[in-house]
Amino acid sequence: MDGKDSLWGLFQQRGLSRRSFLKVCMTITGILGLSPAMLPKVVSAAEQNPLPVVVWLHGHECTGCDESFIRSQSPLASDVLLNMISLEYSDTLSAAAGEPFEHHLEEVMKRYEGKYLLAVEGGVSTGNEGTFCMVGGKPFVAALKEAARGAAAVLEIGSCAAWGGVQAAKPNPTNTVAVHTVVSGKPIIKIPGCPPIPEVLTGVVMHYAMFGQLPPVDSQGRPKQFYGNRIHDTCYRRPFFNSGMFAEQFDDAGSKAGWCLYKLGCRGPETYNSCGNLRWWNGLSYPIQSGHGCIGCSSNGFWDNDHFYDRMPGIPVAKTITNADTIGLVVGGAAVAGVAAHGALSVLQKSKRRSGEHEEVGGPKA
Template identity: 75%
Template sequence: MKDVESLWDLFQKRNVSRRNFLKTCVTITGILGLSPSLISDVVSAAEKQPLVPVIWLHGHECTGCDEAFIRSQSPFASDVLLNMISMEYMDVLAAAAGEPLEHHLQEVMKKYNGKYLLAVEGAVPLNDDGIHCMVGGKTFVHNLKEVAKGAAAIIEVGSCAAWGGIQAAKPNPTKSVSVSDVVSGKTIIKVPGCPPIPEVITGVIMHYTLYGQIPPLDSKGRPKQFFGNRIHDTCYRRPFFDSGMFVEKFDDAASKAGWCLYKVGCRGPETYNSCGNLRWWNGLSYPIQSGAPCIGCSANNFWDNDPFYNRMPNIPVPNTIVNADQVGIVAAGALTAGVIIHGALSTIQHKKHHKETHDTEKDNE
């Protein structure tokens, strides 16, 4: 097992040009949500800081987070795995399997004790002593606790790891819980989503690699640069919401015209994520852009929303709480009031101008 090298060391070893290295650093700066003025700092860190070893465990899940991760476009998943992070253990993508892979895991844990990041995908089933999820003849809850002991920090990848996900949905027969419900005394970063955006996963790992510390977190333990805004705040349909222009049903004219999806169950006003900024498939699209309301997949207990497309009772509007129907009324009222005020001001201005003209003509006489 070789020592972990820096990003620049890897590029040199593989005869990748300095130009491509700098382009990669620019990409990383963008993923991290940093100012372009910090590109030089990112370059310096990428030249010196060793890539942090990563152990990725799988619990009670569908592997959807993996499927999203390997389809990362900016950067490509192959570049992430081979050049940008030191992935030491991940049973889905590992070349080895079975006993050799598990032996390697033990070696990594011993050599990099206190230095590796632990990424966990999936919930933790506790019912019946945890037998509902077994890896290598051991329960997942046992493996999780063992690997977590030497981790510098833990990343909960996806809503299952962060909140319990579909496994924890009612009636939750396996008594599945989030990773943070089982592990304590460790710094935990939540990256929820079903699945999470690939670039967000990479961004969190690269932030720790470059700066040696976790990114700033919000009150729920999510990285602020990716979960600092609601879907509602970055939605390109927001002007229709503010104007009270809503889709009433999926096949109506408003739907075809791209109006706001709030009335047909969009949970964008209460969901925090970067879908509207980063989007998916190299920024190609995201659910709202394809005409589907946000179902709040990065929120806790979203699987228990029945139905998914259930209209929220209230929506937050600056300085008040109103519903969608009232927004339309207020918008229409404001428009009418604006027209009336504009007309009144125009009349006053016209009379003032007429009086000034008349007084000027009188003085000239």
């Protein structure tokens, strides 16, 4: 594929019917979270727009996002890779490797300058001149800046690229930052998650492939159709929350009965993602459904908000761990005690003042 064909062109090359093409367009409309009224636009985009060239870089990360991506079911990751985009560079998914491959990257960046989509997976280590993360003999930060210069748009894939990720956890020894702190002047979209839902990844890539632009984003730069709602507000266990039915422990009756995991530290109420409605592995399940609270993996700074199994974060105080309510009770008790002591002293002070006044008043009269 030369990266210039449209989806319809591809269908024609393969001798597939117009009917199946329209079916695919309908499916795409649904997956992208668009209204059915958008179908004509999707069709005309699929007929005309050339398939985008994608360069996929890997930085300070674990490649878990790749693992997630290749398990995309609708559309199949293989379909996206082979039919919908032209993936010119990805050091984990490509058969090629080594110097010729790096040379190919340079060529691609030159040939499609200003046209290719840059997908970045992983944070950017900036400490020690970026040498904590070397890719192809170069600091990743340098490779990223070079690749971003000619990119049409940048996808921040995963929480590392979007927020910095686990390696940016305090005290962040490698000084890892999100991609958008290093790259600027390009349309950037965040696809956070550790990893992101596969269908969300392919959905955003496909949206770009269809319309040649990034999908609409929320105030934090995440695609609205996938990160618009809290997991809590789309969770199938929400009725248990509303009814005050909470699992207290992972082995109690409430947990077995599938009650809300709020008290076990579920971060659903603070986390924006599609786990509640898209779910994972073609709708098979998601963490809360399998009995484990959300850890908020698509939120900024989730890695520092431990302990994951408590509603309130633990605060280390003198060899023990406490929380806001305990501190509040202790300090509130101390305030009451202090106030009582002050009150007692005030009574003394007043009686002293009284006797003083009596002397003063009494003095001249006497």
